[in-house]
Amino acid sequence: MKELSLHVLDIVQNSIAADANLITIRIVEKITTDRLVIEIADNGRGMDNEMVQKIKDPFVTGRKIRKVGLGIPLLHKACTRCGGDMVIESELGKGTKILCWFIYSHIDRAPLGNMIDTILTIIMTNPEIDIVYTHNYEGKEIQLDTREIKKIMGEVPINQPQVLSWMKEYLKESFNSLYGGANI
Amino acid sequence: MKSIKDLEEIRKRTLDTINLRKDQSGIRIVVGMATCGIAAGARPVLLSIMEEIEKNGLSDVIVAQTGCIGLCKLEPIVEVYKPGEEKVTYVKMNPSKAKRIINEHVMKGKIIQEYTVGAEEK
Numbered sequence: 001m002k003e004l005s006l007h008v009l010d011i012v013q014n015s016i017a018a019d020a021n022l023i024t025i026r027i028v029e030k031i032t033t034d035r036l037v038i039e040i041a042d043n044g045r046g047m048d049n050e051m052v053q054k055i056k057d058p059f060v061t062g063r064k065i066r067k068v069g070l071g072i073p074l075l076h077k078a079c080t081r082c083g084g085d086m087v088i089e090s091e092l093g094k095g096t097k098i099l100c101w102f103i104y105s106h107i108d109r110a111p112l113g114n115m116i117d118t119i120l121t122i123i124m125t126n127p128e129i130d131i132v133y134t135h136n137y138e139g140k141e142i143q144l145d146t147r148e149i150k151k152i153m154g155e156v157p158i159n160q161p162q163v164l165s166w167m168k169e170y171l172k173e174s175f176n177s178l179y180g181g182a183n184i
Numbered sequence: 185m186k187s188i189k190d191l192e193e194i195r196k197r198t199l200d201t202i203n204l205r206k207d208q209s210g211i212r213i214v215v216g217m218a219t220c221g222i223a224a225g226a227r228p229v230l231l232s233i234m235e236e237i238e239k240n241g242l243s244d245v246i247v248a249q250t251g252c253i254g255l256c257k258l259e260p261i262v263e264v265y266k267p268g269e270e271k272v273t274y275v276k277m278n279p280s281k282a283k284r285i286i287n288e289h290v291m292k293g294k295i296i297q298e299y300t301v302g303a304e305e306k
Contacts, residue, residue, distance in 0.1 A: 001222070001223055004228065006222050006223070008224055009217075009225075009227060010218075010219050010222045013217055013218065013251070017251070026215070061279075068220045069218065069219055069252065071219045074219065110273060112230070117227055117228070118227065121217075121227050121230055121231065124234060124247065125217070125230070125247060125248055125249040126249075137229075146303060148188075152188060152191045152192060152195060153191060153194075153195050154195060155199070155201060156194070156195050156198050158196075160198055161234070161237075161238040161243070162194045162197070162198055163194055163198075164190070164234070165187075165238075165284075166186060166190055166191060166194060168185050170186040173185055173186055
């Protein structure tokens with residue numbers, strides 16, 4: 001994938017397929033330690049141990065487990081070729097957590113890309129799923145929690161165009177303050 | 185700065201229009217959002233569809249996502265379902281092609297044959 005944010009969008013599809021109704025996405029950019037961390041956790045149906053062991057292998061996945069495909073192997077490869085790695089924790093009936101990290105300055109690391117578009121895309125087509133998105137840059141943090149937005153919106157669906165454009169502007173402003181005023 | 189207060193305002197403004205919108209056109213647009221679709225550019229396609237829908241006030245059109253349809257090399261794929269009509273599958277989409285689909289097919293009922301899977305496989 002050209003952007004890591006596209007990997008995030010892709011991995012979240014697994015959570016959606018696993019019937020999660022709460023997905024937390026956490027990005028940590030730590031320039032001082034040269035690390036980029038992406039963590040995606042859901043409360044979906046989870047996997048057993050055997051499946052967790054096999055899932056990074058693109059050739060083990062088959063038709064009967066169709067919800068999993070190349071998504072994880074591709075992200076895993078993206079991590080390992082940038083001096084990072086991926087850890088998957090999962091429990092049946094509880095959910096799955098995917099943690100991956102990269103050497104921030106590695107020449108092969110794809111740019112994080114447009115996280116705003118990724119978050120909006122997820123919310124747009126899955127208004128019933130709650131998303132908690134946290135982005136930490138050098139210790140400064142921004143957050144978008146759809147549960148808080150839903151509390152205010154009541155019966156108005158959060159994928160209404162006006163609400164989506166509010167979220168887009170909100171995230172844009174948050175990112176500007178996060179990166180110290182530089183436009184993204 | 186955007187604040188939570190703005191959301192209260194949006195809620196008040198949209199509540200009325202939501203109640204008015206009981207008559208659904210039943211048009212559904214489905215975008216393939218599996219690994220293949222995302223890698224091929226489904227995200228900008230979906231966002232441009234939403235943008236065009238908002239611009240033209242087509243609030244009764246439903247946009248949804250689906251997994252891998254099995255035609256990975258033809259992604260991004262967009263399917264248009266209109267009640268009483270056969271499903272139309274558009275392949276190798278990009279944001280500007282997707283806009284044309286909204287303007288011509290969804291709004292005027294004119295299928296863009298050259299973008300369909302049928303035209304691609306000839």
